[in-house]
Amino acid sequence: MSPPVLELKNIAKSYGHGDVFADISFSVSEAESIGLFGESGCGKTTLGRCIMQLERQSAGTILLDSLDPTRLSSRKRRESRQSYQMIFQHPEVSLNPKMTLAQSVTELLMVHKKICFDEAMDTIQPLINRVGLRNEHLARYPHQLSGGEVQRAVLARIFSLQPKLIIADEPTSMLDVSVQAQVLRLMKELQNETGVAYVFISHDPDVISAMCDRIFWLSKRTWRLYDKSTFISQVKEDYTSSKNV
Numbered sequence: 001m002s003p004p005v006l007e008l009k010n011i012a013k014s015y016g017h018g019d020v021f022a023d024i025s026f027s028v029s030e031a032e033s034i035g036l037f038g039e040s041g042c043g044k045t046t047l048g049r050c051i052m053q054l055e056r057q058s059a060g061t062i063l064l065d066s067l068d069p070t071r072l073s074s075r076k077r078r079e080s081r082q083s084y085q086m087i088f089q090h091p092e093v094s095l096n097p098k099m100t101l102a103q104s105v106t107e108l109l110m111v112h113k114k115i116c117f118d119e120a121m122d123t124i125q126p127l128i129n130r131v132g133l134r135n136e137h138l139a140r141y142p143h144q145l146s147g148g149e150v151q152r153a154v155l156a157r158i159f160s161l162q163p164k165l166i167i168a169d170e171p172t173s174m175l176d177v178s179v180q181a182q183v184l185r186l187m188k189e190l191q192n193e194t195g196v197a198y199v200f201i202s203h204d205p206d207v208i209s210a211m212c213d214r215i216f217w218l219s220k221r222t223w224r225l226y227d228k229s230t231f232i233s234q235v236k237e238d239y240t241s242s243k244n245v
């Protein structure tokens with residue numbers, strides 16, 4: 001069995017006014033999706049940002065592909081960075097408003113692979129079609145696209161780097177329900193085709209149980225790891241007891 005893509009060992013985060021969370025440990029393997037669930041403010045995004053090295057955890061160790069990124073040279077860290085990507089909640093901030101879609105989707109490839117625009121375009125063309133966008137979309141700016149089209153473009157941009165792990169932070173919460181279902185289905189299909197692992201962040205129990213087999217429930221500075229069926233029964237139980245209060 002291959003080693004986990006991501007391993008968290010006793011992670012804690014504090015902003016100086018008490019721990020947001022503490023002692024979190026779990027691992028994620030290739031082609032696996034783990035959910036981060038919990039009410040607003042419980043620390044889901046903060047944990048995602050720590051995994052992405054956008055913030056430093058207050059304690060504990062994060063291993064990406066068995067390596068601690070804080071111990072890598074800056075060159076190695078830059079190289080490994082392309083394997084770990086994040087999708088954000090708000091489609092409108094995911095892409096540069098001053099760049100056309102063609103410029104945005106080729107940008108990461110040009111930076112990481114050091115290739116020119118035309119080469120990047122050749123590489124990404126099949127992915128543009130795969131995520132359900134048409135060539136006519138490429139000349140448009142983000143404000144000329146729907147939220148669903150922007151998230152599809154974000155997926156093409158990220159998958160062009162063949163990532164091993166994607167932190168998806170509420171990637172569909174700003175979308176209509178029918179578009180949400182299409183984007184989630186696309187994410188699952190891309191996972192089946194590439195073996196990417198997801199850390200899927202959501203406060204929506206239906207979305208998270210559709211996407212993940214294991215769900216990590218953060219609540220009041222504690223946490224518990226559920227399998228999907230236990231998670232669904234626990235959500236039902238909480239919902240019923242809150243209605244009876």
Ligand SMILES: Nc1ncnc2c1ncn2[C@@H]1O[C@H](COP(=O)(O)OP(=O)(O)OP(=O)(O)O)[C@@H](O)[C@H]1O
Nearest residue numbers: 015020038039040041042043044045046047202203
């Ligand atoms: N840079 C920061 N400085 C101080 N406190 C912060 C900072 N970033 C986040 N927090 C606090 O950490 C806690 C967790 O925030 P976080 O955004 O991770 O929650 P969340 O579970 O993702 O919430 P939501 O579902 O609403 O996005 C909150 O109380 C927030 O105010």
